[in-house]
Amino acid sequence: MKVLSVASECAPLVKTGGLADVVGALPGALAPEGVEMRVLLPGYPQVLNAIARDGIALEEWNLFGGHANLIAATAAGIELLVVEAPHLYDRAGNIYLGPDGQDWPDNPERFAGLCWMAARIAAEGVNGWVPDVIHCHDWQAGLVPEYLRASGGRRRPGTVLTVHNMAFHGLAPYARLGSLRLDPERFTPEGFEFYGQISALKAGLVGVDRLSTVSPTYATELMRPEFGMGLDGVMRARRSELCGILNGIDEEVWNPATDPAITPYTETGGKEANRAALRQEFGLPEARGPLCVVVSRLTEQKGLDLLIEALPALLERGGQLAVLGSGEGWMEQAFRDAARGGQVGVRIGYDEALSHRMMAGGDAILVPSRFEPCGLTQLYGLRYGTIPVVALTGGLADTVINASPAALAAGVATGLQFHPVTADALRGAIVQLCDLYADRDIWTRMQANAMAQPVGWNRSAKAYARLYRDVAPLNEA
Numbered sequence: 001m002k003v004l005s006v007a008s009e010c011a012p013l014v015k016t017g018g019l020a021d022v023v024g025a026l027p028g029a030l031a032p033e034g035v036e037m038r039v040l041l042p043g044y045p046q047v048l049n050a051i052a053r054d055g056i057a058l059e060e061w062n063l064f065g066g067h068a069n070l071i072a073a074t075a076a077g078i079e080l081l082v083v084e085a086p087h088l089y090d091r092a093g094n095i096y097l098g099p100d101g102q103d104w105p106d107n108p109e110r111f112a113g114l115c116w117m118a119a120r121i122a123a124e125g126v127n128g129w130v131p132d133v134i135h136c137h138d139w140q141a142g143l144v145p146e147y148l149r150a151s152g153g154r155r156r157p158g159t160v161l162t163v164h165n166m167a168f169h170g171l172a173p174y175a176r177l178g179s180l181r182l183d184p185e186r187f188t189p190e191g192f193e194f195y196g197q198i199s200a201l202k203a204g205l206v207g208v209d210r211l212s213t214v215s216p217t218y219a220t221e222l223m224r225p226e227f228g229m230g231l232d233g234v235m236r237a238r239r240s241e242l243c244g245i246l247n248g249i250d251e252e253v254w255n256p257a258t259d260p261a262i263t264p265y266t267e268t269g270g271k272e273a274n275r276a277a278l279r280q281e282f283g284l285p286e287a288r289g290p291l292c293v294v295v296s297r298l299t300e301q302k303g304l305d306l307l308i309e310a311l312p313a314l315l316e317r318g319g320q321l322a323v324l325g326s327g328e329g330w331m332e333q334a335f336r337d338a339a340r341g342g343q344v345g346v347r348i349g350y351d352e353a354l355s356h357r358m359m360a361g362g363d364a365i366l367v368p369s370r371f372e373p374c375g376l377t378q379l380y381g382l383r384y385g386t387i388p389v390v391a392l393t394g395g396l397a398d399t400v401i402n403a404s405p406a407a408l409a410a411g412v413a414t415g416l417q418f419h420p421v422t423a424d425a426l427r428g429a430i431v432q433l434c435d436l437y438a439d440r441d442i443w444t445r446m447q448a449n450a451m452a453q454p455v456g457w458n459r460s461a462k463a464y465a466r467l468y469r470d471v472a473p474l475n476e477a
Contacts, residue, residue, distance in 0.1 A: 001468055003030070003037045004081075004131035004157075006118045008111060008140035010039050012076050013047050014095060017297075018376045019164045022214070022247050023137060026464070027078050029248065029457035033465035036079075038129070040121065042114055043071070043084040044095055051075045051082060057126040063116060064088065064109040064179070070117055072126060081126060083117050108172035111140040111200065112180050119147035122157050132472040136161040136208065139170030142200035145207025146182055146192065158471030159208040162245075163201075165373055166222055166229045167301070170200030194230065205234050209471045211242045212464075214374035215395030219244030227371055245464060246398060247374040248457035249383065254359075256384050256451075261356035268385050268447040271360060278361025281354075282322045282345025289318030290437040293362035293386065295355045295377050298327030298335070303368030303391060308334045309423035310430055315343050317434040322362065323347065324354055359384040364433055368418075368426050372396050379455040382414060385447040387436075389429050392419035399455075403436060403446065414450045 009015055011024035027037040041047055051073035058070035066087035073080045083089070088110045091098075098104050118134055118141070134157050136144050145159055176198060177184055187193045192203035205211060213219045219242055221227035222235045235242060252258075257266045263273045275291055278284075284291070292314060296302045308331070314321060322345045323335050338344040347354065359365070365381035367390045374395030378388040382399070390396035396417070403413035416436075418429035437443050 001035045001133070001465070001472065002129060002131045003035055003133045003135055003468055004118060004121055005037055005039045005135045005137070006114060006141040006144060007039065007137040008042060008114070009095065010041055010078065010080075013041070013050050014044055016095065018247070018374070019137060021249070021376060022164065024076070024078065025248065025250055025457060026461075029461040030465060033461055035465055035468060037135075038079045038081055038126075038131075040081045040083070040114065040118055042089045042095070042110070043082045043086075044089050045092070047075075047082055048084065051080060057081065058117070058120060058124065060117065060120070063113045068113065068117070070121070070126070081117075081121065083114055085113055088113050108170065108176055108180060108198070108200070111170065112143050115141060115143035116147050116181070118144045119151050122148060123151050123155075130155075131157050133158045133160060133468045135468075136204055138162070138164050139168055139199075139201035139204070142170055142202070142204030143180070143182070144204065146186065146203050149207070150181070150183060158210075158468070160210045160212060160467060160471055161204040161208040162212045162214065163205075163222065163373070164214055166201075166227065166231065169194065169202070169229070169231075172198040172200070174198065202231060202234065205231060205238070209241070210467060211235075211238055212467065213242070213244050214247045215398045216244035216246070217397045218373045218394040221371070221394060243463075243467065245460050245467070246395060247376060247379075248460050249376055249379045249455050251383070251456040254356075254380050254383050256360060259356055259360065261353040262360040265360075268444055268451070271363075271385060271447075274357065274360035275363070276361075278322060278357055279320075281357065282347075284320050284322070284343065284345050287318050287320050287343065289314070289320065289434050290363035291320045291322065291361065292364045292366050292389075292433075293358040294321065294323045294325065294366050295358055296325045296367070298323075298325045298331040300328070301370055302327075303370050303421060303426070304331060306368050306421070306423045306426050307366060308338070310427040311338060311344070313427045313430045314434070315341065317431070319430070319434055320344065321366075322358060324349075324351065324358060326350065355380075359386050362386045363437065364389055367391070367396060368421065369393060369396065370421050375399070378415070382450040382453045383455050385451045387433070387443075387446055387450060388415035389433055390415060390417055391421045391426075392417045393421065399453075401449070403432065408442065411445055412449060413446050414453055415446070
């Protein structure tokens with residue numbers, strides 16, 4: 001089974017969020033299932049500087065404004081196809097945003113170029129390698145089915161689109177229809193039209209053979225107006241072709257027994273040395289309550305404004321907070337202000353090694369997201385015995401066993417869930433967290449349960465392989 005994975009980012013080469021982690025993990029996770037996956041990526045400078053080139057596989061003389069080469073390459077053990085198009089991708093800084101913090105004005109063409117090359121690979125192959133399935137990720141790969149439709153070739157691969165985050169649609173004005181090489185007859189409510197604009201995400205949602213999201217709960221949430229971002233009707237119409245497959249994490253990279261960034265441990269008692277080191281790193285004193293950590297974008301989507309409101313409940317019970325992240329300016333400042341009290345530590349920015357130390361040293365990780373397609377930080381927390389406190393939404397609902405009376409009596413709880421997603425509900429969960437932390441027998445059992453929870457790719461890789469096998473025969477010549 002040959003699968004072309006089309007994405008705008010892929011760890012460890014280029015990453016802005018969890019999408020990159022998933023795209024980077026899937027090739028290795030799926031290999032034992034008999035899937036040979038290659039990843040199609042834009043040729044950003046950081047990608048081109050990291051790859052070992054195997055040669056030019058295809059040339060495109062006019063890829064939305066300039067010449068492009070498709071380079072076959074390898075990096076980090078991943079087979080890659082990289083679109084080398086300097087006029088589209090040779091830019092410093094954020095891969096989506098310009099120096100002014102706004103989307104690059106030509107983002108529609110930049111990612112249309114990625115989709116156009118995917119369609120060419122489907123039609124022509126690369127050095128004899130022809131995909132049976134194209135796996136599209138988010139709006140950046142949403143135009144793939146439109147270009148496949150336009151190519152009119154006899155052989156069309158099966159197509160899958162995974163929605164990692166419905167909040168981003170890849171919108172473009174109607175006036176760009178021609179420059180994006182799109183069929184005007186497809187600019188309809190049944191096609192890729194979205195309130196008078198072109199939606200790359202909708203093009204993918206209506207055009208592929210199967211849809212998936214990154215957790216079963218998020219799949220059901222997307223059919224509701226409060227989560228569907230204007231596309232809930234499309235999701236309801238395609239419910240029979242939609243599934244939710246949980247993300248996993250790389251259990252070698254995130255392994256407390258071998259992690260080079262921490263003092264390694266295999267049992268819950270091993271967290272003590274890491275907790276002491278983390279307190280020292282953040283300038284926090286000893287405390288009687290739990291040391292909670294946040295590793296996140298500091299945005300309202302992540303519910304961290306709710307944490308600012310609920311924070312006194314933690315501090316009044318002897319707890320502490322260590323924060324790593326960046327985002328909305330007012331929120332960054334609010335956490336800095338909270339740090340003046342001496343029981344909160346803040347690092348603005350992102351530091352991969354520090355995130356490992358926080359997982360190892362924290363007692364609990366707080367993830368109060370208003371919506372969360374899957375979430376990875378709670379999975380890291382489970383792996384390291386750092387109890388997740390999560391909102392009851394998306395993948396957070398699917399991966400954490402709530403410390404209800406029944407779960408505690410059965411000895412199976414791995415964390416805490418709260419609902420509704422409000423400051424009051426979060427405050428209640430924090431109070432419960434502190435009470436559980438004070439009962440060392442219950443707390444140690446929960447930590448052990450968390451560390452034993454399966455968080456890798458094994459089960460999900462099998463689900464993806466089944467999905468590919470289901471979709472591949474649909475369009476055989």
